[in-house]
Amino acid sequence: MTTVERGRTAMMRTGLSKPLSIALADDLLTPDTSVFDYGCGRGGDVLRLKTLGYDASGWDPNHAADLPRKEADVVNLGYVVNVIEDPHERVSVLHSAWSLARRALIVAARPDWEARYVQGRSHGDGIITTKGTFQKFFKQDELRAWIDNYLTVRSIAAAPGVFYVFREDSTSHTFLANRVRNRRAYRRVEIDESLLETQRSALQPLVDFVAERGRVPDVTEIPNSDELKNTFPTVKHAIAVIRQTIPNDTWARAQEAARRDLTVYLALTAFGGRTKFTNLPEDIQFDVKALYDSYRAACESADQLLFSLADQAALNKACSSAAFGKLTPEALYVHVSAINRLDPVLRVYEGCGRALTGTVDGATLVKLNRVEPKVSYLNYPEFDRDPHPALNTSLRADLRRLHVKYTDFGSSQNPPILHRKETFVADDYPRRDTFARLTSQEERASLLDDARAIGTQERWKARLDQAGLRLAGHRLVRARPAE
Ligand SMILES: C[S@@+](CC[C@H](N)C(=O)[O-])C[C@H]1O[C@@H](n2cnc3c(N)ncnc32)[C@H](O)[C@@H]1O
Incomplete structure (x- = not known):
């Protein structure tokens, strides 16, 4: 009989574990969020989260069995299910963790491509390592299907090997809409020079909002700012000043950019069936009302993008007419910083890749295949410094087979390299x-x-x-x- 040393899988880390760092970066954890680390090992993550000011606690059958299992806004089940050799117990742990999650559950497991670095002998659906621990390595699509099947949910790929499950549909919509909107700090709206410096400073958060959303904020969306209250008689007054002082063409540009974001988001969230307007988060309802004549019109625009996605020739055309990016007979290569400046069709194409992989840490370029529906994330660690950087890793999402493939070029003596680096980036890189x-x-x-x-x-x-x-x-x- 094999004895599995589960407690030995817990390792000492020097920083937050990957799923929790990603959750922080994705704003899943905000200062008022309580976090419970289910299977917390030696408690390093709990300690670090507490240091950051979070209400964090954890439990582990081998290292912290006396602590209570508690409900929390966000529950992390990080690299636990992959160390459990009994598939039934794995499922019951998933259920227990989910039952404690008020807002979201994070599930992380080791991805299949890490198996090549771990020695061991086959056992059940995994291996017994030389340390006597069990490891089951999950394919990306396998982990998603496993979570979705047992929790009857639609999880969201946060990163390779990391998935989020949201309790409420509207929270997952907010998350997805933010993911479409981010990476676009380049958008700026100037405030009229004629305003007093105090007025400009007080209005800045509202102007940033206009730059991002292409509309003025609803009164419910305005941050509680003393500066604003002390400078303008009412919030409505401040909004009126904003309306008057932003030039028309600036408005039009901000609106157009925000409309594109909204359409890309609606296209990417259409796969599981379209959400009723009233089930959308309130801020997205405001976006729809401000940027489109109706929800139906917005959905029609999104559907047009989706039609192009099913048509490889249309994708190929969009790739070949892109304003930047390196075009080869096989693909268009674009720096990740510029993805959101691509044509909406290509943003949806990339978004479908990301729906499979999640956000790929360290990705430098995105390869949009022109011949087959495949999106790859390429990592060139020395892209900025090395005049001809070498390819380190690639993660490819196959949109037809819904499959993710990882290739490591790190130990290659003769890796592929890049030339003409300026072609991958936008003008202001x-x-x-x-x-x-x-x-x-x-x-x-x-x-x-x-x-x-x-x-x-x-x-x-x-x-x-x-x-x-x-x-x-x-x-x-x-x-x-x-x-
Ligand atoms: C690889 S460690 C991960 C620890 C921590 N979450 C991290 O990411 O650093 C796996 C942990 O799962 C715990 N574990 C094993 N079986 C478990 C179960 N049935 N329920 C909860 N945790 C379990 C082990 O004790 C071990 O601490």
């Missing part, structure tokens, strides 16, 4: 000019004439050697002659 200057130099030296001959680190080095050139940062210089 820091150091874009430096990237472009290097490309011009390399073009003048005829180094880029045959793209296939320079695609890997070794080939590129050979090409430079042959031309008697080398790189000094982002500059091409003569190689020193051999002594």
Whole structure:
């Protein structure tokens, strides 16, 4: 009989675990959120959350069995189900954790691609490791199906190996809408210079709201600000000033951008059947009313995006007419910072990939395949520093098979590398000019004439050697002659 050492799976960490860091980044945890860590191991996460000011507690059958199991707004079931060898017990732990979650449950398990780094012998649907612990590695789609099936929910992929389950539909809608809206700090609305400095400062939060949502806030959405109250007689007065001082064309641009966000969000949330208008979060109802004539009109626009998604030729066309990104016969490659500036069709395409993978930590480029419905997240850790950075990992979402594949190039002696880095980014990307200057130099030296001959680190080095050139940062210089 095999004895499984479950307690030994708990490790000492130096920072918050991945699922909780992601939840923090995703605003799932805000200062008033209570958190319960189900299967908390040695309690490192609980301690760190408490240090950050959260009402956090935890329980673990092997390390903190005397503590109570408590309800909380957010319950974390982090890397617990993968250490349980009995599939029935796994399900019952999932149910227990869910029963304690008032607002959301986070479920994290080790993804299948980590199996290659762990030695052990086969046991049930997993392995017994050399430490005597059990590990079941989940495929991304398998983990989702398992959660959804046993909890009768539609979970949301937060990241590879991490899923959120929301108690209320409207909370998951708010989360998804934020995910569509984020990454667009570039949008700015200027306040009229003629206003007094005190007025401008008091109005700034409202102006930021207009920049993000393309509409003025409802009175219920205005932050409780003493500065605003002391500067304007009423909130309505402040809103009226905003309306008058933002120029028409700025309004129109903010509205158009917000309308695109809303349409992309409505397209991405249509798969499980469209939500009734009154079930949408109130702020999104305000968006619909301000940006479209009706909910029906908004949904029709979203449906048009979805039709293009089912049509590979339309996707291909959208890729080939993108204003930026590197276009090859196979795909359009875009830096992650610029995804939300793509055409809405391509944003929905990328969003479908992300619905499978969740947000991929460390992704540098997104590859939108023009030939087959596949979206890949490529990690180039040295993208900014290295003039020709090497590919480290790739995570590919296959939208037809609903499958996610991970490839690790980290130990490759001859990884694929990038050229013409400026093509991947938008105009205002820091150091874009430096990237472009290097490309011009390399073009003048005829180094880029045959793209296939320079695609890997070794080939590129050979090409430079042959031309008697080398790189000094982002500059091409003569190689020193051999002594
Ligand atoms: C890999 S550790 C993860 C600990 C912690 N959540 C983290 O992410 O650092 C797995 C933990 O699951 C706990 N565990 C094992 N069986 C459990 C069960 N039936 N219910 C709750 N926790 C369990 C183990 O004691 C162990 O501390």
